[in-house]
Amino acid sequence: MKISALKRTIVINSIILVVSIVIFICCIFFSIYQIKSSREQTNKINSETDLIKSKTQSIIGKSSKAKKYKDLYTQISKEKRTNFSGIKMDEINIKLKTIGDKYNITSREIKIAVPENLKDEPFKLKSFSVLLTTVTLNFRAYTDDRVFLFVREFLKSLNGFTILTIFDIRKDKEYSEDNLVSISAGSGNGNIIAKVEFYWYAFKEEDKTKNNASRKSSIIKMESSPNQ
Amino acid sequence: MFSSKTFVITIGNNGTIIALHHKKNIISKIFVEELSDDAKFEIEKIFKQNKNITIYILLDTVDQSYKKKIYPSIRKSDIYRIAKRDLFSDGDTQSIKNFLILSSRKTYDKSPLHSVKWNSETGAKLECLFISTSNADFINNWVDYLIDLPNRVVGIYMLPAEAFTFFKVIKNTIDNRSKIKNKKNDLYLLIIQNKVSGTRQMVFNDQGIIFTRVVNYNFTNADFIVKYEQDIYSTFEYLKRLYRDVALNELDIVNILPDSVIDLLKNSANPELNYINLNPNIIAKEVGNQKIISGNAGNSDLVISNVFANSKKFLKFTNDKIKKLEDFFVISTSIYYANAVSVLLIFLAIISNIYFHNDGEKIIEKFETDRLAASNELSRIKKSFLMETKENIDTITDSPERIDDLGKMQEIFGNIRDKNFEFYSQLKFIKNYSVKLDKFSIIGGSINSKIPTQIPNYQILFAGELINESGDIDDLFASFDDLNSAVRNEYEGNDVKIREMSRDMDFTKKYPSYPVTFNVNRNIP
Numbered sequence: 223m224k225i226s227a228l229k230r231t232i233v234i235n236s237i238i239l240v241v242s243i244v245i246f247i248c249c250i251f252f253s254i255y256q257i258k259s260s261r262e263q264t265n266k267i268n269s270e271t272d273l274i275k276s277k278t279q280s281i282i283g284k285s286s287k288a289k290k291y292k293d294l295y296t297q298i299s300k301e302k303r304t305n306f307s308g309i310k311m312d313e314i315n316i317k318l319k320t321i322g323d324k325y326n327i328t329s330r331e332i333k334i335a336v337p338e339n340l341k342d343e344p345f346k347l348k349s350f351s352v353l354l355t356t357v358t359l360n361f362r363a364y365t366d367d368r369v370f371l372f373v374r375e376f377l378k379s380l381n382g383f384t385i386l387t388i389f390d391i392r393k394d395k396e397y398s399e400d401n402l403v404s405i406s407a408g409s410g411n412g413n414i415i416a417k418v419e420f421y422w423y424a425f426k427e428e429d430k431t432k433n434n435a436s437r438k439s440s441i442i443k444m445e446s447s448p449n450q
Numbered sequence: 451m452f453s454s455k456t457f458v459i460t461i462g463n464n465g466t467i468i469a470l471h472h473k474k475n476i477i478s479k480i481f482v483e484e485l486s487d488d489a490k491f492e493i494e495k496i497f498k499q500n501k502n503i504t505i506y507i508l509l510d511t512v513d514q515s516y517k518k519k520i521y522p523s524i525r526k527s528d529i530y531r532i533a534k535r536d537l538f539s540d541g542d543t544q545s546i547k548n549f550l551i552l553s554s555r556k557t558y559d560k561s562p563l564h565s566v567k568w569n570s571e572t573g574a575k576l577e578c579l580f581i582s583t584s585n586a587d588f589i590n591n592w593v594d595y596l597i598d599l600p601n602r603v604v605g606i607y608m609l610p611a612e613a614f615t616f617f618k619v620i621k622n623t624i625d626n627r628s629k630i631k632n633k634k635n636d637l638y639l640l641i642i643q644n645k646v647s648g649t650r651q652m653v654f655n656d657q658g659i660i661f662t663r664v665v666n667y668n669f670t671n672a673d674f675i676v677k678y679e680q681d682i683y684s685t686f687e688y689l690k691r692l693y694r695d696v697a698l699n700e701l702d703i704v705n706i707l708p709d710s711v712i713d714l715l716k717n718s719a720n721p722e723l724n725y726i727n728l729n730p731n732i733i734a735k736e737v738g739n740q741k742i743i744s745g746n747a748g749n750s751d752l753v754i755s756n757v758f759a760n761s762k763k764f765l766k767f768t769n770d771k772i773k774k775l776e777d778f779f780v781i782s783t784s785i786y787y788a789n790a791v792s793v794l795l796i797f798l799a800i801i802s803n804i805y806f807h808n809d810g811e812k813i814i815e816k817f818e819t820d821r822l823a824a825s826n827e828l829s830r831i832k833k834s835f836l837m838e839t840k841e842n843i844d845t846i847t848d849s850p851e852r853i854d855d856l857g858k859m860q861e862i863f864g865n866i867r868d869k870n871f872e873f874y875s876q877l878k879f880i881k882n883y884s885v886k887l888d889k890f891s892i893i894g895g896s897i898n899s900k901i902p903t904q905i906p907n908y909q910i911l912f913a914g915e916l917i918n919e920s921g922d923i924d925d926l927f928a929s930f931d932d933l934n935s936a937v938r939n940e941y942e943g944n945d946v947k948i949r950e951m952s953r954d955m956d957f958t959k960k961y962p963s964y965p966v967t968f969n970v971n972r973n974i975p
Contacts, residue, residue, distance in 0.1 A: 243792055246795050264813055294856075345900075388894065
């Protein structure tokens with residue numbers, strides 16, 4: 223075998239080898255590209271699927287929450303559902319008078335602290351805001367059951383919700399005949415002195431509440447009964 | 451490259467045999483006395499048809515030299531370097547030469563006949579056989595000519611050295627015909643007739659060739675047998691220098707000669723010489739194919755050539771041209787195999803590409819199905835949600851946000867129960883104990899107004915007058931105790947504090963009534 227022939231063979235084979243290696247490298251790169259591309263595509267689809275699933279979960283959550291809230295909503299009385307007037311002293315005084323008169327409540331005195339607009343959870347609401355205030359109610363009644371009936375009705379009449387924290391009733395004297403005569407004439411004071419303190423979470427339409435939120439902690443005397 | 455055919459060119463002083471072997475067969479053969487143009491024309495006819503068949507050059511020249519050298523106990527890698535150095539430092543740069551490291555002493559110890567140099571006194575452990583032949587012009591011409599052919603020349607080999615394989619093939623036949631009982635050595639003297647070089651003596655033992663020389667005879671001369679036996683004796687003398695205690699009558703002398711010569715040798719009456727007479731046809735039969743030589747052939751060249759073609763080669767010799775050619779061939783072969791590997795890799799890469807492509811598509815299809823399912827589920831849920839919302843809109847005037855907000859407030863405050871009326875009602879039992887209550891208060895425990903929950907505990911206070919109609923202090927005590935007991939029973943499990951009766955009471959005095967005060971710390975479960 224001639225060396226020249228061998229050299230020629232070597233050159234030809236080397237060229238073929240180089241071409242083969244190039245083709246092989248191309249194949250490898252193509253494989254890598256294909257795997258990478260496939261992986262990217264699957265990742266994209268996966269993330270889209272996850273997004274859709276999370277949306278679904280979110281809607282399911284919202285739906286179940288809405289359903290739950292709807293059920294809860296129906297438990298609220300119509301008055302509370304429709305009253306978003308916030309804290310209006312005129313209305314309160316009217317209610318106090320109306321209900322107080324109904325139960326012969328005298329010496330009515332109500333103290334309401336400057337309300338605070340609750341903006342954090344769980345009072346971060348979309349359609350209205352919640353004002354928190356502390357209310358102290360002092361009054362006199364003829365009997366203890368009237369005290370309870372009055373308090374129950376008065377609290378029920380307020381918009382929003384209340385939490386009663388202090389309830390105090392005392393009998394300061396026994397009724398005398400004069401007292402009974404006065405009471406029958408509609409002018410005497412009851413012998414039951416009552417003091418009630420509660421948190422009032424009043425509902426107020428969003429746009430109307432903005433200007434009302436004052437952080438002052440002073441106590442404002444709002445109403446005094448004419449019988450006091 | 452992978453053909454089982456082989457060209458063996460047996461070059462001797464009397465001519466050259468070109469034989470194309472295919473396993474046990476000889477496909478074609480040609481004998482040329484010298485490399486003339488006519489001979490070349492004939493030779494090329496064969497080679498043109500078999501361009502890819504490799505060529506082995508087998509030298510059967512007269513002037514081959516076989517020298518043994520003993521080396522001390524050193525590592526085999528070291529002995530290789532030392533022997534190589536010795537080979538190239540002998541001053542002869544023209545000869546074709548190489549060396550062969552023979553077996554270690556341990557193998558020799560098993561032999562009953564020890565080499566002279568392999569005794570315990572010398573302590574030698576390794577033996578090297580140096581083989582050389584002169585680089586004659588006719589050899590050079592042949593090598594140059596063969597290199598120029600399209601076929602690959604693998605290398606040059608020495609016929610006597612390579613004939614060891616031939617010897618091993620026929621050894622059983624020799625032993626079966628041997629007349630020597632209890633042979634104490636492993637030496638065999640083979641005398642063969644070759645067309646390219648004439649008659650040759652070769653001495654083998656179990657390890658390889660010991661000695662060889664060409665001994666040409668005129669078989670028609672009257673003193674042929676005398677001369678023949680004299681040559682055997684002189685070879686034996688040489689052997690005696692190598693081996694102790696070797697006896698001529700224990701040496702098997704194997705004559706592989708034409709039948710006519712065998713017949714002459716049968717007339718020899720020398721009792722010392724144990725002849726085993728075989729003709730080339732018998733040997734060809736032993737080797738595996740009687741047809742490789744003609745029925746009355748007297749020469750063994752082709753048989754040895756065929757055995758050589760089909761066996762592992764012992765020792766390769768090269769010259770510069772063959773070495774250069776071999777280097778190029780190695781490079782060419784390496785690139786060829788690299789090409790084969792790269793083609794295989796490309797094939798695998800293509801297969802893997804197809805696999806990854808299909809696999810990727812399947813995975814993508816699966817994920818897309820999942821996405822579609824999720825999307826459908828989302829649509830269904832959305833639709834259902836919208837329908838519910840629509841129902842709300844239809845039945846309730848408030849906006850969904852308002853419903854949510856009010857529901858949320860109801861969720862918070864709906865669970866906060868006003869306990870005051872309950873606690874007051876619980877005091878009914880007091881009526882049984884002649885108590886006139888004049889004070890009742892409930893103070894709720896600490897509550898975070900920003901995150902309202904059920905008030906955890908209440909402090910209930912009630913106070914009044916315990917009526918003692920008899921005025922008797924004993925009755926008062928009894929009523930007080932009864933009341934205490936009743937209050938504790940009623941508020942069992944809660945912390946109840948009672949204002950005890952005064953210690954400095956006047957026992958002579960009447961007590962129609964007595965003030966009582968109870969404090970109950972009530973925990974709400």
